[in-house]
Amino acid sequence: MKLSVAEQMRQMDRKAIETGIPDIVLMENASIKSFYKILEYYGEVNGALAVAFVGAGNNGGDALAISRHLYNNGASVFVYMLVEEDKLNPSPKTNFEIIKNMGIEYKLVENEDDFNEELVREADIIIDGIFGTGLSREVGGKFKKAIELINSSPAFVVAVDIPSGIRADTGEIMGVAVEADLTPTFALAKPGHFLYPGREYAGNVEVVDISTPRYVVDDFEPDFIAIDEQEIILTYRDATAHKGNFxxxxxxxxxxxxxxxxxxxxxxxxxxxxxxxxxxxxxxxxxxxxxxxxxxxxxxxxxxxxxxxxxxxxxxxxxxxxxxxxxxxxxxxxxxxxxxxxxxxxxxxxxxxxxxxxxxxxxxxxxxxxxxxxxxxxxxxxxxxxxxxxxxxxxxxxxxxxxxxxxxxxxxxxxxxxxxxxxxxxxxxxxxxxxxxxxxxxxxxxxxxxxxxxxxxxxxxxxxxxxxxxxxxxxxxxxxxxxxxxxxxxxxxxxxxxxxxxxxxxxxxx
CATH class of the missing domain: 3.40.1190.20 (Ribokinase)
Known part of the structure; x- marks a missing residue:
């Protein structure tokens, strides 16, 4: 199983966009495939309470789009925006506009006291879209508080691409990290999904296709490879074999x-x-x-x-x-x-x-x-x-x-x-x-x-x-x-x- 470090993933995304696939299409595909994985692992979402935590990067945009799919399938949805709208990239900003236009409840979190802890504890599903694969610094402030709240909840936790607080290239915990039940990851898995301690935090890791062109993935030469069943080669013994053959x-x-x-x-x-x-x-x-x-x-x-x-x-x-x-x-x-x-x-x-x-x-x-x-x-x-x-x-x-x-x-x-x-x-x-x-x-x-x-x-x-x-x-x-x-x-x-x-x-x- 090929694994991609953060910089390699950015290069692959750029190549996908250069082929004519808009960033927002990749985001929509990521959100739909993640939603299907939620249905597979969690089950029916109609009537469930879902709480999403949204950061500044494309992971935040993915979380917003997943929130939309949950809402359209009968879930009650509440979104915590951990960054102001003007700090969002274009594609996440578009998804935030859709959330607002659909009437989905949200709140801008300016400090650690802006969270409703009871709401988070009562959630059935939590969507973690705080940080993505580019995290390289210690987590602090309201972001740390958000992760601690997520971990205190009995909800089914879905981390978008990688649990927030895990360094994608090494599996390190950057101070604090989300403990996920499910991590849908896009195009390729990351080393941090399989290296401890990140491996303990990722839960069930599912690699999903978001329409990254096949040649981009096939031509990619990884530095890291996860050993799964496909890496194993076992020969079969010929009927006429003897001990000297082995x-x-x-x-x-x-x-x-x-x-x-x-x-x-x-x-x-x-x-x-x-x-x-x-x-x-x-x-x-x-x-x-x-x-x-x-x-x-x-x-x-x-x-x-x-x-x-x-x-x-x-x-x-x-x-x-x-x-x-x-x-x-x-x-x-x-x-x-x-x-x-x-x-x-x-x-x-x-x-x-x-x-x-x-x-x-x-x-x-x-x-x-x-x-x-x-x-x-x-x-x-x-x-x-x-x-x-x-x-x-x-x-x-x-x-x-x-x-x-x-x-x-x-x-x-x-x-x-x-x-x-x-x-x-x-x-x-x-x-x-x-x-x-x-x-x-x-x-x-x-x-x-x-x-x-x-x-x-x-x-x-x-x-x-x-x-x-x-x-x-x-x-x-x-x-x-x-x-x-x-x-x-x-x-x-x-x-x-x-x-x-x-x-x-x-x-x-x-």
Whole structure:
């Protein structure tokens, strides 16, 4: 799903107008399509009380036009004008003239005391047309008061294009923001619809066509893409296929006390369809591994105190050299020996995914990533990414969009930043935002499962970016389906996620 930042959307609107479609026609189309979505989600509006909040931009004009459609379909409508008429753009001004001529009640709000709080609380439907996608400053004064009133009402809240107070390009809350039930958005969705915290405020996001010429949308090259079902590619197995057609994944990791990480990664890879999975593990955890999983092979390496040893690194490299792909780092531990092993693994010319302690070891010589020729996927959470970049975690979180983009470009990797809205950054500057998953994933081991899933796709021969997209989306989808089946967020375990991989694949194929 292509996403448009605010400036790109303005350019697309200009191109639409240049083709001969007047601005007011685009506005009318936006209002009609939004009205239909209200009927779809809210139901019959006859007899409902609708209150609209109107700002200066075209979103305000959209809200005025929606108010007209509600009124014509039997709703009682009251409009709060948060700006004076002479500050309206031409198209919103025309819609305001129509509102006045139709006799729809309105009030100019000059200060915070001009609202009737009881009226807002009694509303059945609220239309938020205060700010649009261009908001870039903190919300204050009567605008802040309006948003607070909207959020205090039990009404069904409809945000025009994007909830007021959300920055369209980043999902940031600019002081305060409308909590919407429905957000009809025009031509293309915006990053702020899918990036937290904006994602929590947007409710049901519906992209509606407002007659923007198709070629304008088709020719648009986005910097942001939301991962939905259309982004997923799953191949079908030929009837004559054999295990050798689906790759051999080497899963390298584990240490004393952390055998579970490699076990979960191996189980996830097998559930994801890899032909063969071999775990390269310290010898001291081999019994735990083999007693927990029957379908994977193990290649135990002599260890020291439960960790990989310098002395046997060559054995690891020799084993993985002819495998289709390598999944590395989960449960590895951080010692001088595991750092040396990480450095050596970088030299293997095979598709590689690095996770967990593999990333922590990598942080000591991250520049060596630049020497890799084969595809590389990194899957850090914010703290691990902080170590890779040398930036404090709070700075990573504050500017993650730019930091992940710059890192992926500089090091030529596919970077998966694991968060509630997991980001996938590519070397060519694109950022993919995942749309599946839930808070049940916030538990140790979820990342090991994800690594195994992505590793399986790499071993099966998928394009590197597609492997990451497939793995991230299906991982989240499996968690969502598990919760739908009755597993609570608190009770969801990584093993549950593995158990629902099959359901996730079935869901997509159906």
């Amino acid at each position: 790759g051999h994944l080497a899963i390298v990791g584990g240490s004393k006390g952390k055998s579970g990480a490699v076990i979960m990664a191996s189980k996830a890879a097998l559930k994801m369809g890899v032909g063969l999975a071999s775990a390269v593990i310290p010898e001291s955890i081999n019994t735990a591994f083999e007693s927990s999983i029957l379908e994977a092979m193990s290649y135990p390496i002599k260890d020291v105190d439960g960790f990989f040893s310098d002395e046997y690194i060559d054995k690891v490299l020799e084993f993985v050299a002819d495998k289709t792909a390598i999944c590395f780092g989960m449960g590895l531990g951080i010692t001088e020996s595991t750092k040396a092993l990480t450095r050596a693994i970088l030299q293997i010319n095979k598709p590689l995914i690095i996770d967990a302690d593999g990333l922590n070891c990598l942080s000591f010589f991250v520049d060596e990533l630049k020497n890799r020729k084969a595809p590389t996927v990194l899957t850090p959470h914010p703290k691990e990414f902080s170590r890779l970049t040398g930036k404090p975690t709070k700075d990573v979180l504050a500017d993650r969009l730019n930091i992940v983009k710059d890192f992926a470009k500089e090091y030529g990797v596919i970077l998966v930043l694991k968060m509630a809205d997991t980001l996938i950054a590519t070397p060519d500057g694109k950022i993919y935002i995942n749309t599946t998953g839930n808070q049940g994933l916030a538990t140790g081991g979820s990342g090991d499962v994800l690594s195994g899933m992505i590793g399986a796709f790499l071993a099966e021969g998928y394009d590197t970016l597609q492997a990451a997209i497939n793995g991230v989306y299906l991982h989240g989808l499996a968690a969502d389906l598990a919760v739908e089946a009755g597993i609570t967020y608190e009770s969801l375990t990584p093993t549950d996620i593995i158990g629902f991989i099959n359901e996730a694949i079935n869901f997509l194929r159906s």
